[in-house]
Amino acid sequence: MKNTKTKFTLRNEKKPPVCEYKSKVTYGRDGKRRNYVCSQIATSEVIRRSQIYLDLIGGKTKLTKRDKQDLIALTLQNFDNFVNRGFIDYRKSVAEADDYAAIEWSGRGSILCDILGRKFIDCLGGFGIYNTGIKHPKVVKAVSDQLKRMPLSSQELLDPLRGALGEMLGEIAPGDLQCCFFINNGTDAVEGAMKLARMYTKKTGFISTLGGFHGKSFGSLSLLGKASYRKPFEPLLDNIHFVPFGNAKALEEELKKLTALGVEIAAFVVEPVQGEAGVHVPPDDYFPQVRAICDRYKILLILDEVQTGFGRTGKMFACEHWSIVPDIMCVAKSLGGGVMPISAFISNKKIWSVLEKNPFIHSTTFGGNPLACAAGIAAINVILSEKLADKAAERGEYFLKGLRAIAKKYPKHLKEVRGKGLLIGLEFADEKFGYRVAAGLFKRGVLVAGTLIGVKTIRIEPALNIPYKLIDTVLEKLDDTLNVLTR
């Protein structure tokens, strides 16, 4: 019989590969304990396998159709055994894509390709990292040029790119926000903002919003207004209080109550538009009132612009819609131009001064590294020179108009279309229907932010320069999906 094995053929389907390499005690899928001794063979096998992937990354390997099918199966097996098998059931890209699971392979602009060459219009935008689109050539060039010269920081010499990105971000940030601390994720930015607020005000408490999302490390999780994410980790930070989003009166009432009780609050932490909660845009008078209330009660206002920053809502920062300036602002996601992870918290000189006496009071090894800063500089250059905030405003209006016209045809199922710029939410009658729409769109080649865990509202956050032609295609595919599902 012909040997049909490829480089990516599953190693041992009966005995999962978790058994092959572990040197210590491990547990099989059956839950039974097994002992494995690390041998020369296992080590050489890891070297052999890593070389296969290095050749693949380096473009040396020409993949046959069979190779690709095997690589898909092996990736699923690897996720099952070594990453988190929960993802396998949870992703519509695994569950709903015809015969083969979608394994991401390449992309450009608003188009994402899987390993089998199937194309998807990217309306998920990596949950907001691709404001400049996938693989913007200017960002890729900046990062690869910097990579050749100096990838990470010596940790002792001053890095010119960190200073330069700090200056640029300080220039484009609203009002007197000027000083920046760079880290890697949104949650890191929120943690830093919380520490700065505590240090500056010498108070411990925070007020957050119901449904608010700020990340999943301990401090930011303590601000997260959703029980399902909080419960398994409680007790979280204490002296955290929650108010409804978009209701300034509720914030004032809470502060009045806490003041009467002698509870000291450092800051109110809030997203300009709640993203994860389902794209909730506050009333126009909300943030001006919030700003005034924070001033009146002498607490800081921390705005989490992790998702809304860098043009997403049609302004460089969403707070510009309401002409307010926070005391501390958190940014992340698209600051890295869709190429590198980078985030920052930014504040004014006065507040920042508490960090200056001992600059190591808050520090990080990888934050603001030269590669990430090169990406950030290029991203800001692209966002400004290509007027991406204006493009988001115009395209957002066009998209919303088209979506609202579709919603009128399916009022029982598509309950509401809302958004600002290109941060758009489609609210469906229930979770099950929302998931079917997300999966239906996926089958038709459109990727949206909808998951099994919370898909009553599907999020649409494409690249800010998505071509109008692609928006029209997405509208057609949504209409077709709804038409089929409601028949």
Ligand SMILES: Cc1ncc(COP(=O)(O)O)c(C=O)c1O
């Ligand atoms: C508003 C907001 N804040 C914070 C975060 C956390 O960012 P990260 O996942 O990079 O830690 C997110 C992530 O989606 C977010 O949307």
